[in-house]
Amino acid sequence: MQFHEYGAEHEDTILLLHGGGLSWWNYREAAELLQGEYHLILPILDGHAGSDRPFTTIEDNAAEIISFVDEHLGGSVLLIGGLSLGGQVLLEMLSQRGELCSCALVESAAVLPSRLMNALIGPAFGASYGLIQNRSFAKMQFQSLHIKAELFEDYYRDSCQIEKQDMIAFMKANTAYALKDSFRDTSARVHVFVGEKETTEILRSAEAICRVLPASRMHSMPGLRHGEFSLNHAPQYADAIREIVRTGVTREKTERERGRAKEKEAETGSECERQIP
Numbered sequence: 253m254q255f256h257e258y259g260a261e262h263e264d265t266i267l268l269l270h271g272g273g274l275s276w277w278n279y280r281e282a283a284e285l286l287q288g289e290y291h292l293i294l295p296i297l298d299g300h301a302g303s304d305r306p307f308t309t310i311e312d313n314a315a316e317i318i319s320f321v322d323e324h325l326g327g328s329v330l331l332i333g334g335l336s337l338g339g340q341v342l343l344e345m346l347s348q349r350g351e352l353c354s355c356a357l358v359e360s361a362a363v364l365p366s367r368l369m370n371a372l373i374g375p376a377f378g379a380s381y382g383l384i385q386n387r388s389f390a391k392m393q394f395q396s397l398h399i400k401a402e403l404f405e406d407y408y409r410d411s412c413q414i415e416k417q418d419m420i421a422f423m424k425a426n427t428a429y430a431l432k433d434s435f436r437d438t439s440a441r442v443h444v445f446v447g448e449k450e451t452t453e454i455l456r457s458a459e460a461i462c463r464v465l466p467a468s469r470m471h472s473m474p475g476l477r478h479g480e481f482s483l484n485h486a487p488q489y490a491d492a493i494r495e496i497v498r499t500g501v502t503r504e505k506t507e508r509e510r511g512r513a514k515e516k517e518a519e520t521g522s523e524c525e526r527q528i529p
Contacts, residue, residue, distance in 0.1 A: 253320050254304050255295040256280075259287035265329040266290045266493065267317070267353075269338030271360075271479055272422050273414065275300050277406045278335060281486035286493065290330070295320070297338065299418030301410035307422045310337075310429055314344035321352060331497060332440075333357035335482050337422060340429045343461070347431070350438035355500045357493065359445045360478050363431040363457045370427040374420055381416045398477050400484045435464055441500045442468035445492070447476030454478060 256276045266286070270278035276294040283292045295317060299307025307313070321329060332353045334342035339361030345352055383389040390408045399407065442465055446458040462468050471492075473481055482489045 253295055253316055254302055255293050256283075257294070258283040258292040259290055262289065262291040264290050264497075265325055266292050267321075267329055267332045268292065268294050268482075269317075269332070269334035269341050270294070270297060270300075271335040271339075271483075272297075272337030272426055273300075273411060273419070274335075274407070274483075275302060275410045277403065277410075278338075278483060279333075279486075282482060282490045282493070285486060285490040289494075297341065297422070299414065299422050301413035306415070307418045307425070310340050310344050310425050311348075314341050314348055317341065318345055318349050318352065327352075329353050331355040331357065331493060331500075333359065333482070333493065334361065335359045335479055336361060337426050340426065343431060343435060344429075346438040346440055346442070347435040350434070350440070353440050355496050356438075356440045356442045357445065357496060358442060358461065359481055360447065360450060360454050361444075361457060361461070362426065362453055363429060363460055364453060365430050366427045366453065370424055373423045373427065377416070377420050377423065381419065384414075385412045398480055398484075403483065431461065431464055433464075435461075438465065441496070443492075443496055444468055444470045445481055446470065446472055447478060447480055448472055448474045449477045451478070 268279040268283070270276060276296055279292075279294050283294060286292055296303045297307070298305050298313045298316070305316075321327060328351060330353065332342050332345065333356070334340070336359070339358045340363070342356060342358055343361060343363065346356060387408065390411060391404065394404050394407050442461070444458050444461050446454060450458075458470055462470050476485075481492075
């Protein structure tokens with residue numbers, strides 16, 4: 253697995269998984285803001301520019317990242333975030349290993365399969381793939397995504413490097429992904445972020461995630477479209493991570509203290525029972 257790394261001197265690790273058709277630079281600004289506090293790893297998803305293997309399935313990519321966490325990070329991390337396709341990989345990771353992270357930030361992830369969109373991807377991308385390297389066409393496509401202008405060169409460079417079969421494969425996987433039943437067993441504190449101007453599919457998916465995991469929390473962001481939170485508002489995204497970690501740590505501490513208090517209560521009760529003649 254190829255990745256970029258920031259703040260390696262810190263113990264608490266955060267993984268951030270980029271959106272489909274993007275790359276690690278999706279989170280570059282946020283990582284720069286957080287590197288003084290956390291160890292950040294920005295993996296490159298399979299089939300994307302700079303990756304070391306073609307895209308197969310969301311399930312395979314999730315298993316690959318879990319293996320990396322096991323081998324290099326002691327089997328768990330503080331927080332994992334993911335946008336769109338990266339959010340789906342994150343949800344799948346938590347379905348495969350519920351205790352993989354303490355906290356999760358899921359942004360704009362679809363979990364309601366669309367047969368129609370899935371069927372159209374092959375013909376649509378098959379016919380238009382050659383236009384991706386046309387700078388004018390790429391500029392129009394980039395503008396339709398509402399990504400801030402300074403990321404265009406990164407977008408154009410990496411889009412040109414994605415193989416046709418990989419692009420079709422991860423787009424089809426994105427439109428076919430359904431949340432696994434095992435996701436409900438995760439111990440992670442899951443926060444679901446969705447823009448107010450997202451498509452109905454994404455808004456309904458956010459609600460579906462929260463129904464499966466009632467303990468999760470949904471954040472609706474006024475005025476934002478798909479992916480704009482992490483891509484265009486890195487300072488606010490970094491602050492959201494800090495707040496999620498802070499509240500998560502506080503809650504864990506409270507739960508531990510309650511657990512210890514209950515154990516002490518039980519021990520005291522047992523001692524009293526032994527002293528009664």
